[in-house]
Amino acid sequence: MSAQNDRSPENAQSARVRASLAEMRVDYSEVAGQHPDEPDLDVAHLEAGWLPLLRIWLDGAVRAGVPEPNAMTLGTVDAAGDPRTRTVLCKGVDDTGVTFYTNYDSDKAHQLDAHPAASVTFAWVSLAHQITLRGPVERVPAEVTERYWATRPRGSQIGAWASWQSHPIASRGELDAQWLAVAQRFAGEQVPVPDFWGGYVVRPVVAEFWQGRGDRMHNRIRAELTDGTWVAQRLQP
């Protein structure tokens, strides 16, 4: 890539964006994507736990055309006790928890295996909705991974075999060569599930729902699983 002239229009535009960061703000009293009749989020909405309202908000995000509405930020803790985050796609939501799939030899997997707890956050910013869930994490049974694997496009299946996720590689060319080698290896046959790949389920014990409102007076309700019962309370925003 050639060095860019400092006075290029691109750089002037980028400088303007940086200068205006402090000015960027949304008035959540008039969020375009949020249904105008949406009721104020209340403690009563979480008395049955996190699942019913998560489903309603996820459906709303799909209906509103939010890109990748199942994307969520996954937070883990590493061996030094430092936080790590990255985006993963939620591939299942039910009373067992929230499921995603990954490489069992990735950084996140090593962190989860050593410290099996995680936090996930869905942020549907255009709807002024955020949900954070936290709880213990388990690998999903192999047959659950098998069922999901069968729905993946062949190219993605090959990609899972071809990428030793989170490990360095010298070049893009080498990565592409690994993909081609796997494609040749499985030519004419079904691509099996790698033994180093599968799902994790986060089983929420704490859930926090956030709904944007005007003047930064947002609605924030936290529910905690206490002696087998969900107990919800309102938090100051």
Ligand SMILES: Cc1cc2nc3c(=O)[nH]c(=O)nc-3n(C[C@H](O)[C@H](O)[C@H](O)COP(=O)(O)O)c2cc1C
């Ligand atoms: C929109 C989006 C969706 C992603 N979905 C997944 C996913 O479902 N599983 C996954 O392993 N990585 C997914 N990634 C890549 C991860 O964010 C991350 O780069 C990768 O898993 C390596 O993380 P780790 O080194 O912390 O293990 C996604 C990234 C983006 C931006």
